[in-house]
Amino acid sequence: MAEPARTLAGPLPGAAPRPAVPVLPALRTVVPGGLRPGSLVGVAGHGSGSLGLALVAGVSRHGGPDRAGGWCAVVGLPEFGVVAAAGMGAAPERLLLVDDPGDRWADVVAALTEAVDLVLLRPPERPGAAAARRLAALARRHGCVLALAGPHAAAWPGVRLRLRVAESRWEGLGAGHGVLRARRARVTAEGRGGGAWLWLPGPAGEVAPADGGRPRLEVVA
Amino acid sequence: MTGGPRVLVVWCPDWPATAAGIDAATAGAVVARGRLAACTAAARAAGVRRGQRVRDAQRRCPELVVQDRDEAAEGRLFETVAAAVAALIPRVEVVRPGVCAVPARGPAQFYGGEEALRVHVQDAVVEAGFDCGAGVADGLFAAELAARQDGGAIVPAGGSARFLAPYPLAVLERPELAELLARLGVRTLGDFAALPAASVADRFGADGARAHRLARGIEPRPLAPGAAAADRAARTAFDPPAERAEQVVFAARRLAAELHAALAADGVTCARLGVEVGFADGRVLERLWRHDGNLSATAVAERVRWQLAAWRPEEGDADAVWGGAAWLELVPDQLVPDTGRQDGLWGRGAVTDRVARAADRVQALLGHGGVARPVLVAGRDPGERVVRVPVGDLAPTDRPDGPWPGGVPDPAPAAVPPGPLPAEVTDDAGARVAVSARCAVSAPPARLAVGGGPAVRIVAWNGPWPVAERWWDPPRARRRARFQLATEDGRAYLASVEHGNWQVEAVYD
Numbered sequence: 001m002a003e004p005a006r007t008l009a010g011p012l013p014g015a016a017p018r019p020a021v022p023v024l025p026a027l028r029t030v031v032p033g034g035l036r037p038g039s040l041v042g043v044a045g046h047g048s049g050s051l052g053l054a055l056v057a058g059v060s061r062h063g064g065p066d067r068a069g070g071w072c073a074v075v076g077l078p079e080f081g082v083v084a085a086a087g088m089g090a091a092p093e094r095l096l097l098v099d100d101p102g103d104r105w106a107d108v109v110a111a112l113t114e115a116v117d118l119v120l121l122r123p124p125e126r127p128g129a130a131a132a133r134r135l136a137a138l139a140r141r142h143g144c145v146l147a148l149a150g151p152h153a154a155a156w157p158g159v160r161l162r163l164r165v166a167e168s169r170w171e172g173l174g175a176g177h178g179v180l181r182a183r184r185a186r187v188t189a190e191g192r193g194g195g196a197w198l199w200l201p202g203p204a205g206e207v208a209p210a211d212g213g214r215p216r217l218e219v220v221a
Numbered sequence: 222m223t224g225g226p227r228v229l230v231v232w233c234p235d236w237p238a239t240a241a242g243i244d245a246a247t248a249g250a251v252v253a254r255g256r257l258a259a260c261t262a263a264a265r266a267a268g269v270r271r272g273q274r275v276r277d278a279q280r281r282c283p284e285l286v287v288q289d290r291d292e293a294a295e296g297r298l299f300e301t302v303a304a305a306v307a308a309l310i311p312r313v314e315v316v317r318p319g320v321c322a323v324p325a326r327g328p329a330q331f332y333g334g335e336e337a338l339r340v341h342v343q344d345a346v347v348e349a350g351f352d353c354g355a356g357v358a359d360g361l362f363a364a365e366l367a368a369r370q371d372g373g374a375i376v377p378a379g380g381s382a383r384f385l386a387p388y389p390l391a392v393l394e395r396p397e398l399a400e401l402l403a404r405l406g407v408r409t410l411g412d413f414a415a416l417p418a419a420s421v422a423d424r425f426g427a428d429g430a431r432a433h434r435l436a437r438g439i440e441p442r443p444l445a446p447g448a449a450a451a452d453r454a455a456r457t458a459f460d461p462p463a464e465r466a467e468q469v470v471f472a473a474r475r476l477a478a479e480l481h482a483a484l485a486a487d488g489v490t491c492a493r494l495g496v497e498v499g500f501a502d503g504r505v506l507e508r509l510w511r512h513d514g515n516l517s518a519t520a521v522a523e524r525v526r527w528q529l530a531a532w533r534p535e536e537g538d539a540d541a542v543w544g545g546a547a548w549l550e551l552v553p554d555q556l557v558p559d560t561g562r563q564d565g566l567w568g569r570g571a572v573t574d575r576v577a578r579a580a581d582r583v584q585a586l587l588g589h590g591g592v593a594r595p596v597l598v599a600g601r602d603p604g605e606r607v608v609r610v611p612v613g614d615l616a617p618t619d620r621p622d623g624p625w626p627g628g629v630p631d632p633a634p635a636a637v638p639p640g641p642l643p644a645e646v647t648d649d650a651g652a653r654v655a656v657s658a659r660c661a662v663s664a665p666p667a668r669l670a671v672g673g674g675p676a677v678r679i680v681a682w683n684g685p686w687p688v689a690e691r692w693w694d695p696p697r698a699r700r701r702a703r704f705q706l707a708t709e710d711g712r713a714y715l716a717s718v719e720h721g722n723w724q725v726e727a728v729y730d
Contacts, residue, residue, distance in 0.1 A: 046711050049635035049730030071576055081727070082595040082607045083633035092595045096580060097609060099593070099639070104586045111586070115579035168711040170729070173681035176665060179630055180705050180713050180729060201632040 021070075021117055021145045022062035024054055024089065026207045029196040030163070030187050034058075035118075037143035040136060040159045047165025047185055048149050050200050052120050053081060054207050055147050055163075057088035059118040060095065069094055070117035075101050075109055077122050077149065087205020106131045113144040122150035132157055162190035165200070184210050225360040225440040227325040227378065229338065231306055231346055232368035233299070233353045235259050236319030240295040241288040245352060249286035250278055258290045276693060295319065296527030303508070305349035306342055314493055314509040320365060325357050335375050343373060358384065362435045366392060381438030386411030393432045398425060410436040454552040455480040462501040462545025466529045469498060469546045470522045471585065476551050477521035484553060491553035496525055501544030509554065519589075519611075521551070580612040601625040601688070603637045603715065603727045627688040627703075634715055634727035641724035644716060645670045646679075646706070656702045656718045660685050669706055669714065671725050677708040685718070705729075 020034035028034070035041060035055075043051040056072045063070025071094045074080045078099040086092055096116065101108040105124055112119050113135070127135075136158055139146045148156050165185045172181025182203045188195030199208045233239060237259035243249030248267055250260035257278055260269045267282035279285050295318035303321050307313045309332075310323040323342075325335060332338040335357045343355040356367025358376035363385055367374045376384040388410045390399035407413050413421075414436040422430040434440065455476040463469050473496070484490055494512040499505050510516075510524045529546075583592040593609035600606040646654045648664035655663040662685060670676040684704030691698045699719065703726075707713040713729035 047730060053635055079636040079638040081633055081635045081637050083597060083603060084635045086597060087633055092597055095595055097593045097595055098583060098591060101587065107586055108583050111579045111582040115575040170707045170713050173683055173705060173707050176682060178683050205632040
């Protein structure tokens with residue numbers, strides 16, 4: 001059991017750096033190389049629901065020790081759309097859902113950081129400085145990415161990467177006719193330029209690169 | 222080979238119905254997942270059968286009382302029966318709620334013969350207020366069928382095979398095997414028993430061989446010598462004594478997992494599991510449960526919960542915990558070689574050790590249901606398509622299948638709140654948009670406000686799609702008209718009108 005021993009000890013000084021936590025291929029233009037293990041990621045604004053799903057899907061599909069799929073936990077988001085996440089590529093059998101952690105949310109997240117590759121968390125309250133420090137330290141030690149959503153995520157210290165949907169438009173719906181088919185969204189990482197146009201989600205639920213094409217309608221397979 | 226030890230089985234007819242509080246004289250049935258799990262004698266007389274759909278049963282018997290199945294209540298109430306039997310013969314084994322067994326040989330000598338014993342036990346249970354049949358035979362399987370025969374019967378020693386011969390294959394409770402055999406012209410246990418054992422094992426595998434042994438009136442598995450059972454007992458002490466049943470149940474789950482791991486390491490499984498709870502005042506609560514390697518750790522914990530729940534109210538007050546539970550011991554009984562059981566992809570095996578440990582810690586904080594794994598199923602509403610299974614429980618096996626007319630098309634919404642959010646949709650003039658019975662919209666929707674928030678302008682919409690669900694079942698029927706609404710802030714919503722009220726079912730965030 002070399003694995004737990006390593007995770008207990010934390011990274012040794014001078015040891016090889018941990019591999020990055022992967023994101024969906026379409027998101028690599030926004031987050032080149034993937035997420036730094038043990039880092040904090042914020043998702044905010046409208047479209048944060050889909051961004052959270054996409055982060056979970058990326059780890060669930062491409063994460064884990066052999067890149068064959070990692071485990072994710074979702075804490076405090078009872079509305080997490082599992083079907084939509086599966087459409088983006090997530091494997092529901094490697095998801096843990098803690099819908100209502102109550103006031104024990106910090107302990108719950110602390111327990112989960114040891115086991116999973118990414119925790120998507122909506123803190124139910126403004127985190128205390130000590131709790132935030134403790135969770136950030138645990139995440140660093142275990143190489144688990146802490147993705148923060150919700151109104152209290154902005155107050156979390158030490159978040160270097162904040163993803164948001166800068167602008168978006170739904171396709172397929174008219175005035176009284178049609179059906180929601182896909183959404184074209186410009187996803188940006190705060191402070192890192194213009195971002196990328198993505199289908200978030202595409203017609204089959206997937207995340208794919210899109211052009212910013214204004215009025216032109218095109219067939220997306 | 223003889224058919225194993227003499228066993229007395231007490232069988233309470235239609236136990237799920239009894240436990241649900243349905244009197245045997247009224248036509249009633251208990252339903253699990255849309256099908257009848259059990260029905261009373263009165264209902265059976267009207268043509269109602271186990272396994273029917275509810276509406277088929279109600280067609281045959283319109284006055285049928287239908288209740289949801291409550292397995293916890295079944296286990297709890299059956300403790301009363303087990304206690305009545307235990308007053309006569311201490312070593313009672315609960316096979317499942319509704320059926321319990323005791324060894325017959327010793328007690329029969331004490332009470333003056335098997336018939337005297339049988340009548341004695343039957344009287345004791347009827348005295349406790351429950352209908353029952355009691356039967357004596359070689360081995361559990363024959364004894365249970367003997368108990369089901371008209372108030373009970375005694376099958377003489379060595380006569381099990383002849384007694385079983387006329388029974389249909391259905392009593393083996395292996396429908397696939399029975400169907401296959403019927404196509405081969407084998408219709409009764411006697412026919413089946415006449416087949417050569419080796420050929421049956423070749424063709425039908427370990428489970429078929431087990432069924433064949435049952436049909437021949439011998440124990441399903443050769444009994445292993447009972448030695449070395451005691452030292453495998455898993456025990457934990459509570460210091461200070463556990464005041465709440467939850468603590469004991471939680472410890473039971475951990476103990477059961479340890480025990481299962483230890484047994485699996487030796488390639489054995491136990492036929493029965495003894496659960497002993499010791500209380501601070503020295504009392505010991507002891508019960509045997511049928512295991513056969515089929516119980517998960519959670520299922521064992523559930524049985525411990527039934528055992529505690531059934532015994533605590535007897536004292537009638539808060540001190541009923543008898544000073545709290547001081548220790549808990551799980552004793553595997555009758556170790557037999559484990560012939561293997563294929564765990565589905567969804568088994569515990571899919572959960573890595575680290576994840577299991579973390580999930581255990583979360584469950585310690587929040588309770589068993591606190592952390593769940595999602596299972597995707599078919600369904601019409603976005604919320605219906607995900608079932609949350611607490612970690613450690615087995616996923617539901619019989620999932621509903623389609624078609625689902627009026628289902629929500631792909632892509633799926635990103636946020637599905639547990640319940641619909643109240644909303645208000647107004648037209649340009651500020652009046653609430655109404656949908657007529659013929660699905661005409663009073664005016665194009667122009668503004669949406671969710672949960673009392675600020676109104677946002679609607680830029681595109683479709684609908685209404687009528688969704689009528691369970692119209693055949695008035696109390697649960699729903700009639701809604703669905704809309705998809707895209708707002709100017711880049712979001713879109715799945716909204717619906719029900720009884721004139723708008724609600725948001727999901728958000729395309």
